[in-house]
Amino acid sequence: xxxxxxxxxxxxxxxxxxxxxxxxxxxxxxxxxxxxxxxxxxxxxxxxxxxxxxxxxxxxxxxxxxxxxxxxxxxxxxxxxxxxxxxxxxxxxxxxxxxxxxxxxxxxxxxxxxxxxxxxxxxxxxxxxxxxxxxxxxxxxxxxxxxxxxxxxxxxxxxxxxxxxxxxxxxxxxxxxxxxxxxxxxxxxxxxxxxxxxxxxxxxxxxxxxxxxxxxxxxxxxxxxxxxxxxxxxxxxxxxxxxxxxxxxxxxxxxxxxxxxxxxxxxxxxxxxxx
Numbered sequence: 001x002x003x004x005x006x007x008x009x010x011x012x013x014x015x016x017x018x019x020x021x022x023x024x025x026x027x028x029x030x031x032x033x034x035x036x037x038x039x040x041x042x043x044x045x046x047x048x049x050x051x052x053x054x055x056x057x058x059x060x061x062x063x064x065x066x067x068x069x070x071x072x073x074x075x076x077x078x079x080x081x082x083x084x085x086x087x088x089x090x091x092x093x094x095x096x097x098x099x100x101x102x103x104x105x106x107x108x109x110x111x112x113x114x115x116x117x118x119x120x121x122x123x124x125x126x127x128x129x130x131x132x133x134x135x136x137x138x139x140x141x142x143x144x145x146x147x148x149x150x151x152x153x154x155x156x157x158x159x160x161x162x163x164x165x166x167x168x169x170x171x172x173x174x175x176x177x178x179x180x181x182x183x184x185x186x187x188x189x190x191x192x193x194x195x196x197x198x199x200x201x202x203x204x205x206x207x208x209x210x211x212x213x214x215x216x217x218x219x220x221x222x223x224x225x226x227x228x229x230x231x232x233x234x235x236x237x238x239x240x241x242x243x244x245x246x247x248x249x250x251x252x253x254x255x256x257x258x259x260x261x262x263x264x265x266x267x268x269x270x271x272x273x274x275x
Contacts, residue, residue, distance in 0.1 A: 024051075025125045025222070027075070028132065028242055029118040031055070032111070038118060041077050041242055043067060050087055050095065052077040057102065061085040063095035072130075072202045072247045074148045080138045081239035088243075091145035114163070114218065115193065115226035126222025127248040130215065131203050132163040135241040144243065151203050152179070160240075161185045161229070164203070165216040168195045176218075176227060185230050193218060193225040202245040222249070 024042045031038035038055040048066035067073040067089060076088040083102050087095040111118040114132060115125040131148075137158040152162055162179045172194040176187035189195070201215030218227060 024123045025127075025248070026113075026116050026123045027125060027129060027244055027246060028112070028114050028134075029116065030112040031118055033119040040117070041075070042123065043248065050075055050089060052085055052087060052097075054102070057099065059097045059099040059101065061087045061095050061097040063087050063089055065089045065094050067246065068248045072200065072245055074144075074202070074243065074245050076139070076144050076148075076241060076243035078138050078144075078241045079239060088141065088144055091141070091148055093141055112229045112232075113226045114187070114229060115220045116224075121224065121226075124222045124224060124226065125220045125246075125248075127246060128198065128217045128219050129247075130165065130198075130201055130217045130245040132161075132218075132244040133159065133242075134161045135243075136160050136239065137241065138239050139241040139243075144241075148243065148245075149203060155181050163187060163218075163227070163229075165195045165218050168216065170195050170197060170216065172225075176229075178229075185232070187227045187229040189225075190228050191223075191225040193220055193227050195219070200247070217247075 023045055024040075025045065026040055026042045029038065029040045029042075033055065039052070040055075041050075041052050043049065044051055044062075047062075048068040050063040050065070050067055051060050053060035061077065067075065074088075074090050078086045078088070079102065080086070083098050083100050085097045085102060086093060114129060117123050131151075133152070135158050151164060151166070152159070159180045161182070163176055164179055165176065167179065168174065168176050172189055172192045174189060176189060176195065177183075178185040178187070195216050196219050197214055198217045199214050201217050204215035220226065
């Protein structure tokens with residue numbers, strides 16, 4: 001593993017007010033549109049909070065902290081293989097849910113996507129995503145904190161997929177490497193999803209000649225772009241962890257999860273992405 005540089009800049013952005021009919025924004029969604037077989041990790045635009053939900057289960061985990069403040073935030077969700085779901089924001093436990101229905105989770109199906117729903121092209125993410133990691137074990141709080149600020153190198157135990165974007169060609173076309181090493185789990189940029197350089201990337205591997213750091217991130221415009229990844233990343237797993245760094249252009253957007261309540265028009269604060 002290589003240690004992250006301590007110099008991380010915060011984007012300076014100017015807010016503007018827009019209206020939108022999107023209720024949520026998804027970071028990662030896996031599975032098909034069948035009860036207990038589709039998962040969502042997302043932000044609710046009405047509350048600006050992180051959520052995780054399984055289709056068909058009314059109980060959802062919800063954070064108390066908001067993540068739409070114009071800062072990078074590390075988010076994670078852990079399922080212990082039993083009745084518990086735990087959310088983390090910036091390495092701190094923040095929001096959980098417990099129900100015996102979680103014992104019925106059986107993620108299978110037709111898709112897995114970063115930046116939108118896995119089965120329906122809606123709830124698009126508007127912002128930047130970095131260091132998406134999917135594990136087949138229930139990571140502890142210490143493991144999440146110890147690893148969230150460093151670049152992973154090689155095949156870590158229980159790591160299923162990792163998308164850092166630092167070894168991918170910049171631009172809106174081409175493969176995104178699964179740095180865990182299983183090439184069958186490489187991702188595909190779709191509808192203009194762009195890998196780009198960012199001086200504010202939270203985990204950086206490339207020193208700049210005059211000091212500071214730079215890294216690559218996945219940039220999504222909230223219109224119709226996303227990263228397609230094989231749905232086998234979490235298929236048939238009863239225990240698992242999903243984590244990522246996120247920066248939302250909109251101060252009221254989602255990441256990955258859902259319980260739809262229709263096409264409501266909401267007035268929200270929108271942040272211009274800065275580099």
